[in-house]
Amino acid sequence: MKKTLIGLLALSLVFSCKNAEEKDKNTEEEKTQEVNVYTHRHYESDQELFKQFEEESGITVNVINANADELIQKMSMEGEQSPADVLITVDAGRLERAKSGGLLQAVSSKTLEETIPSHLKDADNHWFGLTKRARVIAYAKDRVDESELSTYEDLASEKWKNKLLIRSSGNIYNQSLMASIMVHNGEEEAKKWAEAIVENMARAPKGNDRDQVKAVVAGEGDLAVVNTYYIGKLLNSEDPEEVKAGESIKLFFPNQDGRGTHINVSGAGVAKYAPNKENAIKFIEFLISEKAQKVFAHSNYEYPINEAVAPAALLQEWGEFKEDTLNLSKLGENNKKAVMLFDEAGWK
Amino acid sequence: MKQAGNNSDIFSIKARLRRLKRDTNRWSIFTLAIVLFITLPVIAIAVKLLEGPGETWWHLVDNLLVDYIGNSFFLIFACSLLVLITGVGTAWLVARFEFPFRKQLEWLLILPLAIPSYIVAYAYAGVFDYGGSLDLIFRFLNLEFIRIDIMNKYGLAYVLSISLFPYVYVSSRAFFLNQAGNLLEASTMLGVGEFKSFFRLMLPLARPAIIAGLILVLMEVLNDYGAAQYFGVNTFTTGIFRAWFSLEEPETAVYLSALLIFIVFALILIEKWQRKSVQVSGNRASRYIHRKTGTRLMQNLKFLLVLIPVILGFFIPVAQLGYWAFLTAEQVFDFNFIQLSLQSFGIAFITSLVTVLFATLLIYFAKWSNTSGIKSISKFGVLGYAIPGAVVAIGIMIPTLAFDKWFIVTMDSLFGIKTGFLFNGTLVALVYAYSVRFMAVAHNPIESTALKVSNSIPDSSKMLGVGNFKTFFKIEFPLIKTGILSAMILVFIDVLKELPLTLILKPFHINTLAVKAFEYASDEMVMEAAIPSLFIIFTATIPVIFLNKLLIKD
Numbered sequence: 038m039k040k041t042l043i044g045l046l047a048l049s050l051v052f053s054c055k056n057a058e059e060k061d062k063n064t065e066e067e068k069t070q071e072v073n074v075y076t077h078r079h080y081e082s083d084q085e086l087f088k089q090f091e092e093e094s095g096i097t098v099n100v101i102n103a104n105a106d107e108l109i110q111k112m113s114m115e116g117e118q119s120p121a122d123v124l125i126t127v128d129a130g131r132l133e134r135a136k137s138g139g140l141l142q143a144v145s146s147k148t149l150e151e152t153i154p155s156h157l158k159d160a161d162n163h164w165f166g167l168t169k170r171a172r173v174i175a176y177a178k179d180r181v182d183e184s185e186l187s188t189y190e191d192l193a194s195e196k197w198k199n200k201l202l203i204r205s206s207g208n209i210y211n212q213s214l215m216a217s218i219m220v221h222n223g224e225e226e227a228k229k230w231a232e233a234i235v236e237n238m239a240r241a242p243k244g245n246d247r248d249q250v251k252a253v254v255a256g257e258g259d260l261a262v263v264n265t266y267y268i269g270k271l272l273n274s275e276d277p278e279e280v281k282a283g284e285s286i287k288l289f290f291p292n293q294d295g296r297g298t299h300i301n302v303s304g305a306g307v308a309k310y311a312p313n314k315e316n317a318i319k320f321i322e323f324l325i326s327e328k329a330q331k332v333f334a335h336s337n338y339e340y341p342i343n344e345a346v347a348p349a350a351l352l353q354e355w356g357e358f359k360e361d362t363l364n365l366s367k368l369g370e371n372n373k374k375a376v377m378l379f380d381e382a383g384w385k
Numbered sequence: 386m387k388q389a390g391n392n393s394d395i396f397s398i399k400a401r402l403r404r405l406k407r408d409t410n411r412w413s414i415f416t417l418a419i420v421l422f423i424t425l426p427v428i429a430i431a432v433k434l435l436e437g438p439g440e441t442w443w444h445l446v447d448n449l450l451v452d453y454i455g456n457s458f459f460l461i462f463a464c465s466l467l468v469l470i471t472g473v474g475t476a477w478l479v480a481r482f483e484f485p486f487r488k489q490l491e492w493l494l495i496l497p498l499a500i501p502s503y504i505v506a507y508a509y510a511g512v513f514d515y516g517g518s519l520d521l522i523f524r525f526l527n528l529e530f531i532r533i534d535i536m537n538k539y540g541l542a543y544v545l546s547i548s549l550f551p552y553v554y555v556s557s558r559a560f561f562l563n564q565a566g567n568l569l570e571a572s573t574m575l576g577v578g579e580f581k582s583f584f585r586l587m588l589p590l591a592r593p594a595i596i597a598g599l600i601l602v603l604m605e606v607l608n609d610y611g612a613a614q615y616f617g618v619n620t621f622t623t624g625i626f627r628a629w630f631s632l633e634e635p636e637t638a639v640y641l642s643a644l645l646i647f648i649v650f651a652l653i654l655i656e657k658w659q660r661k662s663v664q665v666s667g668n669r670a671s672r673y674i675h676r677k678t679g680t681r682l683m684q685n686l687k688f689l690l691v692l693i694p695v696i697l698g699f700f701i702p703v704a705q706l707g708y709w710a711f712l713t714a715e716q717v718f719d720f721n722f723i724q725l726s727l728q729s730f731g732i733a734f735i736t737s738l739v740t741v742l743f744a745t746l747l748i749y750f751a752k753w754s755n756t757s758g759i760k761s762i763s764k765f766g767v768l769g770y771a772i773p774g775a776v777v778a779i780g781i782m783i784p785t786l787a788f789d790k791w792f793i794v795t796m797d798s799l800f801g802i803k804t805g806f807l808f809n810g811t812l813v814a815l816v817y818a819y820s821v822r823f824m825a826v827a828h829n830p831i832e833s834t835a836l837k838v839s840n841s842i843p844d845s846s847k848m849l850g851v852g853n854f855k856t857f858f859k860i861e862f863p864l865i866k867t868g869i870l871s872a873m874i875l876v877f878i879d880v881l882k883e884l885p886l887t888l889i890l891k892p893f894h895i896n897t898l899a900v901k902a903f904e905y906a907s908d909e910m911v912m913e914a915a916i917p918s919l920f921i922i923f924t925a926t927i928p929v930i931f932l933n934k935l936l937i938k939d
Contacts, residue, residue: 073893079904081716102904103888106630107775111889114782118793118806120893134633205617207627243536243617244510245909255515255532267909275712276912278516376631377441380448385619 071097072316075112076125077105078303082336090323096316105131112140112308121308122317125167128209128301130216132164133369141306142314148322152343156362157302166302167324168339171360172214173298174289175261175268177253186289189218189299192260193233201234202249202261205242206379210264210301215379216371217299217363224378231382242385247271247279254282261286264301269338269351290358297359301368302342412754412853416763419747423766426780426821427646430772434643439634445641449624453641457607457620457648460542464606465599467546471694472553473595477583478691480561481569483676484684490691491558492933495874497698498551499925500706501882501899503611504918505548507911508702509535510615511709518705536616544612547698549602555875556598556830559867559936560591563834570675579677593836596656597829601770601875604649604825608773610885621645622773635779642776649771653764703922709915717905717916722898725917726924729897732812733880734928736819737827737873743820744827744872748835749861753853767825774822774886781818781890785809815890822886823879827872834868835861867936874932878925898924 076083079102087098101108105126112119112135124141126132135141141163149158149165157166174186185196192201204211219227239258249261250271271283290298305324307317323329330341335349347353478484479491500508512518513535523529535543565587572582588595608622621641629638678684710717744766751763769777789806796802808814838861846856862869884899891900898921905914 079908099893101888101891101893102900104630104907106626107778107885107889110629110635110779111782114779114786115806115809116786116790118790120805120810205614207614207623207631209631212631241537241617244615247909248510248514248536251515270909274912275716276516276709278521282516372631373441373633376627377444380444383448385452385617 069097070095070313070316071099072122072313072320073099073101073120074123074125074320075101075103075108075121075308076123077103077108077127077131078125080337082332086324086329086332089329090320094316094319094323096313096319098320109135109138109140113138117310119308119310120312122311122313123305123320124308125303125305127303128213128368129164129166129304129365130209130213130301130369130372132159132304132306133366134372135306136161136163136366137369140309142309142311144307144318144321146318146322149318149325152325154342154344156364157342158304159306159366160364164304164306165321165325166304166342166365167321168303168330168333168337168342169300169360170303170339171265171290171298171300171358172210172262173265174291175250175253175263175286176289177256177259178285178287180259183287183289186260186291188292188295189214190222190230191291192262193230193237195237197237197260199237199239200259201237202239202252202258203234203242204245204249206376206384210246211262212372212375212379213301213368214262214299215375216368217361219371219375219378220363220367221296224374227375228378228382231378231384235382235384250286251279251282254285265340265352265355266338269349272351273338288355290355292361293359296363297361300340300360302365303339410754410756412750413756413759416747416750416754416759419743419750420762420766423743423747423821423824424768425784426777426818427765427768427772429783430639430642430776430780433636433639436636438640439628439632439637441628441632441634442637442640445624445628445632445637449619449627452619453621453624456538456618459538460545460606460618460620461603461652463539463542464546464549464602467542468550468553468599468602469595471546471550472598473557473588473591475550475691475694476554476558476561477587478687480558480565481583481677482684482687483678484687484691486688487691490688490695491937492930493695493699494554494691495551495878495929495933496922496926497548497694497702498875498878499882499922499929500548500699500702500918501611501884501902501921502545502548502605502609503615504706504902504906504914505698505702506541506544506612506615507906507914508705509540509544511705511911512701518708538616538618541612541616541618544616545606545609546602547694548702549605550694550698552601552605552875553595553598555871556594556601556833557591559830559834559871560594560837561587562937563837563867565590566675594830594833597833600649600652600656601826601829603652604770607645607649608771610773610775621648625773625776629776638776642772646768646771649768653767703919706915706918706922709912710919713913713915717913722901722917722920725896725898725901726920728895729881729899729921730924730927732815732895732897733877733924735812736816736823736880737876739816740820740823740827740876741831741869741872744824744831745869747824747828748832749853749857752835767828769821770823770825772822774883775889777822778818778886778889781814781821781886782809785814785817809890810892812892812895815887815892815895818886818890819880819883822883823876826875826879830871830875831865831868834865838864870932870936874929877928881921881925 091098108124109131112121124135136159143162145162153165158164176186215227215231218230246263246267249263252258253261268283268288271279274280292298305321307314311317325343327343327346330343330346333339334341334346338349338352340348340352475494479487513533514520523531568586569582572586610622610626613620613623625638625641628641629635747763747766751760785808789809792807793804796804843856843860846860882899884903887897887900898917902914902917
């Protein structure tokens, strides 16, 4: 027992050191090209893409995975000496926060500017969208008729009392939705809306987006507000029960007759003090290339930002939809106010 | 009269100076140095308090604070109750009685700790969910109308208790195994019944050990984030995250953290004050309890009783994770996991050595300083555990980054050498952070066994001219070994599953199993997180079995 343990220990130390050494080597040989990525995206597909980029460009990708909030905090504390080159988040709000905190820099890249629609990137080119997701309504096929649904605003109407499922206000996707409603309808109306939504909730908010769908299927409520790609994942889950849940609901894209459905992006920006700025730009350009966008679209059920790439077959089945073209920077600017309105409305 | 008063004033100043001079021995200085080193991050955060709360503070007070306080106190109360019953009950049963599979159960009872509590929360939600395991069983039995909702504050209290009770189990068992033998023998000889001697004798004696474990549980309960957030229960810690990140006001978050620390401090003080009223005399009885066997029926009954928390805290979550792992194995499993396990193992092992070393030094330096003020100050060393890991990480970065930046500038201006960070982004900063965070986990079990060692033997040894260190190694160390081993097990497991701090401070090329599990779980890929979680449990099992053997042999 003792011997095995000591053996294991020795082995584990060797492994921890080996990696540390590799890092040293990288810093010693200045010629080694690298790019340091702080990312909030934790998908397998991303790792494959990073590997592909390494093979094609010969630039090593070093990754720190954490929540965007913490990454932003880390970057701002590291200041001028920060090793970060690229910041990737899963929503535009946080990119905007990084920008206003002086953590990103403007980048001039024809490829980026031409490929990405203007409302999905920062006006000053501090950050760029990588993939799109829409926040939509999932409804029980057997209990709700599509004609009853229309807009986000309509979710506040009395007919949905005790029928609505939506997660907590701590979630950034809800915060962004709220911010968009604030921008379009004004603070006063937005607060009233939030209060009415709280009244309509089938249960106190809890769980994640997938759980809201499962609760609809379990009959706790009739409608759930969710991001599109979670439905894609539900339908392709390894758990047959989840697939069944995904199959018993239908999606509705709200506000089609008006401003369009609320969307958000996962996006990237180049760090203000990036030690490898050129590599960082190459890296982001690679991520919006057709090849990379195909991977995003097919493995993760996100809408590609590069219009030359078609969405996954499943997403095509849901049909095309009109998207809200509000510049996503607005979501970041109004995020804090949105959270405070949530609190005042008693949205947990 | 007047003159006399003046005189006495002068006297008292002189007396104070004299006392200060007497107390300024090298042990007090060493103690202060260690405390300073460990609390540096906490101090760095506390300095922010001076900046005043952010403008959202009153918004928070008006809208949310009542909810935070209510939920947090509910959790403190409910978890204390559940954890005490389970932890002390099982510890007593395995220490006092013989029954089938007792040896295996002894270490199985530690293992619930090896599963991160947010993963336990996910697993339980997976059991009780629509389409979950229980639902499938009910459907099979045509009982599908039954649905139990576990995602609320009661469910949260249950999940946290069932995954954290081993803290109480480990510390109270160490006491029962090591200290209770003689007294119990005496009380049985005097004809005191089993129940009476447990409640009237053992419980009061074991109190410091039990409370030491309980405080660890409560600190962990108070700063749980993942499980509370998933179950939709707003606590102080979810509030800290909300203030810091959603409301973009670190200052307000620091105020909330300060309130949290205040609560923990109040708990520690209450315990201290209570302990004083029950002075336990130094008893170094090292004789083992002679285990009672009893009838076959009673043996089986005890077996079942001890088995329940093992099933609830370990087998049910592991079974659910195992099912998910089976479903996702094809996509997720990868031989890198073995390398990842070894890395996690190495980091956890180094950290547990470092932390236990610091904790022991802290306790004994304070003791040797022989100064009550220093002894109280040494208690500040455990504060890191009361603060959420993410906040500790920030606290670590404040001083280390200041040093690193100074270092870069100096090297550049003096020698023209371009360097990177010396500490940040290296294992050193990570291990330092872990030690700060888990000092309490190491400190409490060691201290509660150290308290039990009577001063008379080391004192006489010192009177004979033997130095502090030699006395420690010859006499005290063998007596507190159980405490040290328990501390090592606990720190090891805690490091293995630690998350927010690791995410922020880890070097680029080092990864841990907990980070891997989080990468999946954070994006609603709970099923995919099962395989790395099982690896965490497996990696934790090895030292638990091994150290437990040492603990018993001792």
